[in-house]
Amino acid sequence: MPLDLICPAGNLVSLKAAIDNGADAVYMGFRDNTNARAFPGLNFDEAQAMEGLRYAHDRGRRVLLALNTYPQSDSWSRWTGAIDRAASLGMDAVILADAGLMRYAVKHHPQLRLHLSVQGSATSYEAVNFYREHFGIQRAVLPRVLSLPQVDNVVQHTDVEIELFGFGGLCVMVEGRCLLSSYCTGESPNSAGVCSPPKAVRWTDTPSGLESRLNGVLLDRYGKDEKAGYPTLCKGRFEVSGETYYALEEPTSLNTLDLLPEMLKMGIAAIKIEGRQRSPAYVAQVTKVWRAAIDAVKKNADGFKPTAPWQAELNKLSEGQSHTLGAYHRPWK
Amino acid sequence: MLNLAVPAPLGSLIARLPATPPSRAFSVVANRLLWPALQTLDWQPLVGRRYAIRVKDLGLSLRFTVTARGFAPDSGAPDLTISATARDFLLLLARREDPDTLFFSRRLVSEGDTELGLIVKNLLDALEPEAIVRRLPAPLAHAARRLMAT
Numbered sequence: 001m002p003l004d005l006i007c008p009a010g011n012l013v014s015l016k017a018a019i020d021n022g023a024d025a026v027y028m029g030f031r032d033n034t035n036a037r038a039f040p041g042l043n044f045d046e047a048q049a050m051e052g053l054r055y056a057h058d059r060g061r062r063v064l065l066a067l068n069t070y071p072q073s074d075s076w077s078r079w080t081g082a083i084d085r086a087a088s089l090g091m092d093a094v095i096l097a098d099a100g101l102m103r104y105a106v107k108h109h110p111q112l113r114l115h116l117s118v119q120g121s122a123t124s125y126e127a128v129n130f131y132r133e134h135f136g137i138q139r140a141v142l143p144r145v146l147s148l149p150q151v152d153n154v155v156q157h158t159d160v161e162i163e164l165f166g167f168g169g170l171c172v173m174v175e176g177r178c179l180l181s182s183y184c185t186g187e188s189p190n191s192a193g194v195c196s197p198p199k200a201v202r203w204t205d206t207p208s209g210l211e212s213r214l215n216g217v218l219l220d221r222y223g224k225d226e227k228a229g230y231p232t233l234c235k236g237r238f239e240v241s242g243e244t245y246y247a248l249e250e251p252t253s254l255n256t257l258d259l260l261p262e263m264l265k266m267g268i269a270a271i272k273i274e275g276r277q278r279s280p281a282y283v284a285q286v287t288k289v290w291r292a293a294i295d296a297v298k299k300n301a302d303g304f305k306p307t308a309p310w311q312a313e314l315n316k317l318s319e320g321q322s323h324t325l326g327a328y329h330r331p332w333k
Numbered sequence: 334m335l336n337l338a339v340p341a342p343l344g345s346l347i348a349r350l351p352a353t354p355p356s357r358a359f360s361v362v363a364n365r366l367l368w369p370a371l372q373t374l375d376w377q378p379l380v381g382r383r384y385a386i387r388v389k390d391l392g393l394s395l396r397f398t399v400t401a402r403g404f405a406p407d408s409g410a411p412d413l414t415i416s417a418t419a420r421d422f423l424l425l426l427a428r429r430e431d432p433d434t435l436f437f438s439r440r441l442v443s444e445g446d447t448e449l450g451l452i453v454k455n456l457l458d459a460l461e462p463e464a465i466v467r468r469l470p471a472p473l474a475h476a477a478r479r480l481m482a483t
Contacts, residue, residue: 011459040378040448041455198448205416205442227437231447279458282431317434 004270022291025062038193062092068117102135116140119176125157161269168274251320257306370468385411427480
């Protein structure tokens with residue numbers, strides 16, 4: 001079916017919230033840096049993963065495992081071990097970024113379904129088809145840098161299923177290649193599994209505003225009524241040539257409800273919701289809205305219009321002051 | 334809109350609190366009512382650290398530490414301070430709001446050891462609400478179910 005709804009699960013309670021509110025599939029990570037949300041206390045041990053799989057499969061839904069960081073040479077076996085566990089647990093697919101791990105998976109677990117992670121940074125059909133030919137990937141998650149016509153061009157030239165991000169926090173989108181966090185902390189999402197590791201983050205309420213610091217580097221100072229964002233370098237305000245502003249990007253969230261009819265017509269296989277680090281309340285609220293929207297667009301694509309309550313609910317959950325259609329929509333093109 | 338009037342059983346309970354400093358009262362009440370339901374959690378990373386819960390609109394600051402046997406009042410400099418209004422704390426406890434949502438809109442502030450704060454958040458997020466609620470004393474369980482009902 002087109003437009004499967006893929007929702008984040010940071011723990012078992014969130015997984016159940018996603019399933020109960022209408023997710024077609026959830027994605028999760030193991031409790032280590034083999035995935036890009038390696039926060040303390042988050043993610044699944046083997047017993048929890050097994051229970052999550054049972055809960056989803058009993059209800060006819062699927063579980064995807066994010067194994068989307070890049071293994072380091074001294075700990076290669078941690079990543080291959082995770083692939084072995086995914087296969088023995090019966091994961092419905094693994095989401096991989098690293099070509100070496102794909103090779104391992106194909107060789108040792110030829111039945112395991114492979115998805116190319118957004119961290120793999122494949123933006124052209126040539127790149128997507130390369131992964132198809134060499135590793136038999138079934139689906140690719142496209143980086144959030146393409147406009148919808150560019151996405152359409154990829155879809156037209158591959159038989160790999162295409163998954164797009166639909167909602168959630170945005171980053172500077174050099175997916176799989178961003179080292180900004182390393183600049184301050186020595187750790188980046190691609191190897192350590194987390195950008196702005198929490199041990200390096202400090203928040204302080206000062207008379208001049210709420211300050212966020214990363215390893216001592218001031219990222220932002222929020223005025224009394226300003227909305228706050230995640231403490232990442234890309235979303236900080238910096239002084240450049242005498243002016244203080246969001247020098248890299250403004251904190252905003254992606255929200256593509258408006259584009260659902262086009263995505264449906266294009267044959268997009270799945271829509272991904274960001275946020276494994278968020279709480280069960282977020283997962284329940286966002287899943288409920290997107291389930292209703294996807295059902296509505298499938299029933300009547302031409303008459304589809306996101307309702308005001310849907311947008312209000314999603315805006316409330318968003319990081320930053322506003323939401324955006326991101327690169328998908330470029331009216332000047 | 335959610336009715337957040339303090340339920341009668343809880344109200345009468347609060348009224349009967351001893352007139353000792355709030356932090357001491359908090360630990361006594363939390364140990365009596367909550368600890369039996371919570372003691373099976375993995376508290377290890379949290380033991381021995383100092384916490385402050387600031388209920389902004391009530392002007393209340395609850396300071397405590399966690400030991401192997403439960404909560405204990407502690408007036409030392411906190412490692413982690415969480416501030417919000419009483420209503421927002423209740424919304425969080427009832428899983429009606431996501432902490433990040435409240436944080437983005439500046440209704441929830443976490444100061445001090447951010448990693449410790451995240452461990453606390455993830456520990457609480459991973460709780461199956463019903464598993465905890467059914468181990469609470471009956472009046473409190475009733476109040477909690479009312480709060481969580483959507």
